[in-house]
Amino acid sequence: MSAxxxxxxxxxxxxxxxRRRRRLDPALLFIAPAxxxxxxxxxYPFVYGLILSFQPYGEHEADGALGSYxxxxxxxxxxxxxxxxxxxxxxxTVIDVGLALPLAYRLRRPVPxxxxxxxxxxxxxxxGTVLIAEGMLQFFGPAGWVNKTLIAFGxxxxxxxxxxxxLGTLISLLISDFPAVFLLLLxxxxxxxxxxxxxxxxxxxxxxxxxxxxxxPMLAPGIAVAAALSFVATFSVxxxxxxxxxxxxxxxxxxxxxxxxxxxxxxxxxxSAIAIVMGAIELALVGAALSLRAGGYRRMRTEGAR
Amino acid sequence: MSPSSRAxxxxxxxxxxxxxxxxxxxxxxxxxxxxxxxxxxxxxSLLGPSGCGKTTTxxxxxxxxxxxxxxxxxxxxxxxxxxxxRRGFGMVFQNYALFPHLDVSRNVGFxxxxxxxxxxxxxxxxxxxxELVQLGGLAKRYPAQLSGGQQQRVALARAIVTEPxxxxxxxxxxxxxxxxxxxxxxEIRRLHQSLGxxxxxxxxxxxxxxxxxxxxxxxxxxxxxxxxxxxxLYAQPRSLYVANFLGYRNLxxxxxxxxxxxxxxxxxxxxxxxxxxxxxxAEGGAAVATIRPKDVQVVAAGSPGCIxxxxxxxxxxxxxxxxxxxxxxxxxxxxxxxxxxxVGDHVALRLPPERLLVFPSEVR
Numbered sequence: 061m062s063a064x065x066x067x068x069x070x071x072x073x074x075x076x077x078x079r080r081r082r083r084l085d086p087a088l089l090f091i092a093p094a095x096x097x098x099x100x101x102x103x104y105p106f107v108y109g110l111i112l113s114f115q116p117y118g119e120h121e122a123d124g125a126l127g128s129y130x131x132x133x134x135x136x137x138x139x140x141x142x143x144x145x146x147x148x149x150x151x152x153t154v155i156d157v158g159l160a161l162p163l164a165y166r167l168r169r170p171v172p173x174x175x176x177x178x179x180x181x182x183x184x185x186x187x188g189t190v191l192i193a194e195g196m197l198q199f200f201g202p203a204g205w206v207n208k209t210l211i212a213f214g215x216x217x218x219x220x221x222x223x224x225x226x227l228g229t230l231i232s233l234l235i236s237d238f239p240a241v242f243l244l245l246l247x248x249x250x251x252x253x254x255x256x257x258x259x260x261x262x263x264x265x266x267x268x269x270x271x272x273x274x275x276x277p278m279l280a281p282g283i284a285v286a287a288a289l290s291f292v293a294t295f296s297v298x299x300x301x302x303x304x305x306x307x308x309x310x311x312x313x314x315x316x317x318x319x320x321x322x323x324x325x326x327x328x329x330x331x332s333a334i335a336i337v338m339g340a341i342e343l344a345l346v347g348a349a350l351s352l353r354a355g356g357y358r359r360m361r362t363e364g365a366r
Numbered sequence: 367m368s369p370s371s372r373a374x375x376x377x378x379x380x381x382x383x384x385x386x387x388x389x390x391x392x393x394x395x396x397x398x399x400x401x402x403x404x405x406x407x408x409x410x411s412l413l414g415p416s417g418c419g420k421t422t423t424x425x426x427x428x429x430x431x432x433x434x435x436x437x438x439x440x441x442x443x444x445x446x447x448x449x450x451x452r453r454g455f456g457m458v459f460q461n462y463a464l465f466p467h468l469d470v471s472r473n474v475g476f477x478x479x480x481x482x483x484x485x486x487x488x489x490x491x492x493x494x495x496x497e498l499v500q501l502g503g504l505a506k507r508y509p510a511q512l513s514g515g516q517q518q519r520v521a522l523a524r525a526i527v528t529e530p531x532x533x534x535x536x537x538x539x540x541x542x543x544x545x546x547x548x549x550x551x552x553e554i555r556r557l558h559q560s561l562g563x564x565x566x567x568x569x570x571x572x573x574x575x576x577x578x579x580x581x582x583x584x585x586x587x588x589x590x591x592x593x594x595x596x597x598x599l600y601a602q603p604r605s606l607y608v609a610n611f612l613g614y615r616n617l618x619x620x621x622x623x624x625x626x627x628x629x630x631x632x633x634x635x636x637x638x639x640x641x642x643x644x645x646x647x648a649e650g651g652a653a654v655a656t657i658r659p660k661d662v663q664v665v666a667a668g669s670p671g672c673i674x675x676x677x678x679x680x681x682x683x684x685x686x687x688x689x690x691x692x693x694x695x696x697x698x699x700x701x702x703x704x705x706x707x708x709v710g711d712h713v714a715l716r717l718p719p720e721r722l723l724v725f726p727s728e729v730r
Binding site: 255259260261263264265266269274277278 | 428429430449450451452453454455456457459461463464465466467476477479480481524528534
């Protein structure tokens with residue numbers, strides 16, 4: 061609908077400001093398949109799970125609608141799964157962002173061999189967690205290359221236990237999560253005008269001052285988004301916690317707890333309740349990360365786009 | 367006569383010396399043996415087409431590029447090894463390079479903040495700089511909320527607020543529309559004079575260079591083709607290249623006839639005419655005759671000593687007409703006149719000998 065047409069209509073019928081809303085843009089129909097897909101694959105299961113979580117089953121039925129939640133929070137072992145997951149997701153996110161940030165900034169301009177380097181960083185993205193775990197079982201095993209190298213250099217006497225514990229899961233998360241964080245930050249870093257750094261230099265800013273006053277503030281929105289996505293991905297860890305972790309103990313993550321409830325105890329209600337708790341925690345932390353973007357930078361991006 | 371003599375403030379810089387500057391990229395030299403001496407208060411324009419090395423030269427002076435050979439000296443002191451952050455110059459970039467996450471006052475105050483100057487003094491100096499560029503009311507805006515001209519003024523304020531000895535400008539007006547460009551040109555010249563600045567100004571626009579600068583350095587393929595006052599370059603171009611860059615748009619390949627002192631007669635396509643000799647010419651050799659459109663006189667057909675031509679195009683250009691006249695054998699002349707001629711009119715073109723310059727054909 062063109063602007064002049066809308067204006068003419070407004071003049072013809074001044075007291076009907078709501079009329080415009082009824083004239084739906086036919087182009088909006090193009091999003092119908094996507095909406096249907098979201099409804100079928102996300103909204104329906106979510107609502108179904110939400111309802112299910114308030115319909116306790118078996119022994120928790122007597123506790124009312126919140127029975128499944130009470131069962132989860134009332135059991136120290138179940139509660140611990142939240143801590144177990146945070147203990148993996150937060151360090152994995154911090155380390156990945158910390159490693160990807162300088163690399164992405166360094167590679168923001170074409171450098172020799174950049175395509176090879178970028179491709180190497182991105183390969184894990186194509187592998188999937190299970191394949192990474194398989195590779196890790198060989199590579200980080202007691203007779204694997206990592207331990208062989210460490211022993212050869214005399215750094216350790218006995219093979220280090222990298223697998224089937226917290227460390228194994230953390231390494232696996234770092235590997236599988238790094239590419240997305242790196243690519244996202246690379247996109248943000250390469251969109252920064254290189255003239256800004258030069259302007260800051262000429263104005264007398266040292267490397268530290270340029271980093272703190274120009275580069276990092278400019279990258280802040282990218283860091284927030286990358287950290288949020290990384291956190292969500294690592295918080296829902298499941299395969300690597302089982303394959304290279306210790307799902308009976310220190311890597312009994314919340315996704316695993318939900319799976320046990322639903323498919324070992326066949327308590328779908330508690331399984332759903334745990335999944336809802338998991339979603340709520342993710343939402344809270346993502347919200348916190350994204351709200352850090354507030355302030356001058358967002359103002360410049362929205363109001364400036366006139 | 368130089369406009370800088372009217373400066374009221376003593377310049378902070380005594381002299382800038384660029385000595386035998388050479389900068390190579392990959393294996394091609396972007397700048398070769400560039401020499402320049404600037405005294406305090408001067409406005410110097412580096413002029414040339416893109417790729418002539420003018421921006422490379424500027425970046426070497428700024429410290430953003432490291433020269434392969436040569437030295438930059440300020441008041442007799444060699445500053446070549448210094449990084450840009452220790453040179454203390456002001457610089458205005460082509461795209462302004464304002465910090466998008468900082469408001470106008472923080473942008474302007476950036477250079478003062480990183481120098482650790484007291485907050486109250488920063489506020490005072492930023493306010494004064496914004497007054498100077500007439501942006502007093504916009505201190506709290508963000509760059510994206512400003513028009514191109516306003517952004518340009520912020521960039522200027524940011525460059526001058528630290529009171530640098532030398533201001534470097536890299537095509538600062540090329541992103542503005544024609545009207546704003548003229549306005550900002552005056553503004554830049556005004557600031558230069560009133561603050562006693564020393565300015566090195568890079569542009570590809572000959573009009574900008576001639577109107578702003580005390581001295582123009584015309585560059586070509588990494589070397590200085592001619593340096594001098596705007597008047598000198600305009601009236602006495604040293605080479606065909608300079609002439610062509612400064613508005614000698616009519617180029618006629620000719621054969622050199624008789625040479626008598628500075629006067630030379632030349633022949634082209636059966637026309638015979640007389641011009642002023644520039645450079646070394648050999649009788650019977652090839653040369654190029656060149657004349658500005660405004661010096662070509664369009665007179666009634668059949669006038670003696672003129673070239674017969676037919677008007678092909680006539681463009682109204684405000685204070686007159688720009689005509690394209692076909693003189694036969696594919697030779698066209700562009701003429702600027704106030705008389706009205708119609709397309710198809712048969713006319714005669716008179717080329718005043720003192721305005722028609724004859725250069726040796728370029729072998730480069």
